[in-house]
Amino acid sequence: MRSKKKDLPSKRETPAFVPTRSRTKMTSTSPESAAAAGETNDPIHIRRLELYDHERGFLAAQGHDHVILVAEDTSAPERRILATGCLFVERKFLRGGGKVGHVEDVVVDAAARRRGLGLRIVRRLVEIARDAGCYKIILDCTLELRAYYAKCGSEPQQDFQR
Numbered sequence: 001m002r003s004k005k006k007d008l009p010s011k012r013e014t015p016a017f018v019p020t021r022s023r024t025k026m027t028s029t030s031p032e033s034a035a036a037a038g039e040t041n042d043p044i045h046i047r048r049l050e051l052y053d054h055e056r057g058f059l060a061a062q063g064h065d066h067v068i069l070v071a072e073d074t075s076a077p078e079r080r081i082l083a084t085g086c087l088f089v090e091r092k093f094l095r096g097g098g099k100v101g102h103v104e105d106v107v108v109d110a111a112a113r114r115r116g117l118g119l120r121i122v123r124r125l126v127e128i129a130r131d132a133g134c135y136k137i138i139l140d141c142t143l144e145l146r147a148y149y150a151k152c153g154s155e156p157q158q159d160f161q162r
């Protein structure tokens with residue numbers, strides 16, 4: 001998910017600062033509720049990760065400052081988990097304890113991509129962050145994924161790294 005070394009320019013070509021990753025601020029106001037309303041007959045159920053998912057290969061530990069969502073295919077007998085995403089809520093010392101949400105670890109099963117699952121997971125995480133009182137929501141992604149996160153409602157904030 002992070003920039004792979006092979007994608008970076010060779011050392012000789014590397015200028016003093018190279019933009020390798022993009023930080024985006026979530027500004028979407030489109031609530032997941034509309035999508036949720038259409039989920040009545042939808043076999044894909046987006047829910048919080050549960051302890052019993054550990055037996056299915058998922059790390060199930062999460063504190064009160066972490067929310068891990070999974071998208072489960074309830075139509076399959078084995079109720080396959082097709083996508084996941086995490087929200088971490090950080091308290092900011094400089095903002096009087098205000099909360100910033102960090103969207104992390106958004107992954108969709110390769111066979112289930114381009115069906116809107118990633119978008120639904122991100123929108124739900126944004127909704128949870130807003131409900132938790134986060135004054136902003138940020139995420140880091142590769143430059144290649146900027147177009148994707150723009151569709152999720154984020155605005156790029158350039159981040160320069162050595």
Ligand SMILES: CC(=O)SCCNC(=O)CCNC(=O)[C@H](O)C(C)(C)COP(=O)(O)OP(=O)(O)OC[C@H]1O[C@@H](n2cnc3c(N)ncnc32)[C@H](O)[C@@H]1OP(=O)(O)O
Nearest residue numbers: 001104105106107108113114115116117118119141147148
């Ligand atoms: C903060 C982080 O976690 S960064 C790490 C992100 N995760 C990864 O890189 C892991 C590997 N990749 C994946 O798991 C998936 O490809 C994801 C999460 C990037 C996208 O998930 P998907 O479920 O396939 O995306 P989804 O179907 O919701 O796409 C929503 C829209 O974005 C578009 N889109 C999807 N992937 C991309 C992409 N790589 N680049 C540009 N647009 C994209 C879709 O076409 C769709 O547009 P539309 O509504 O106009 O049709």
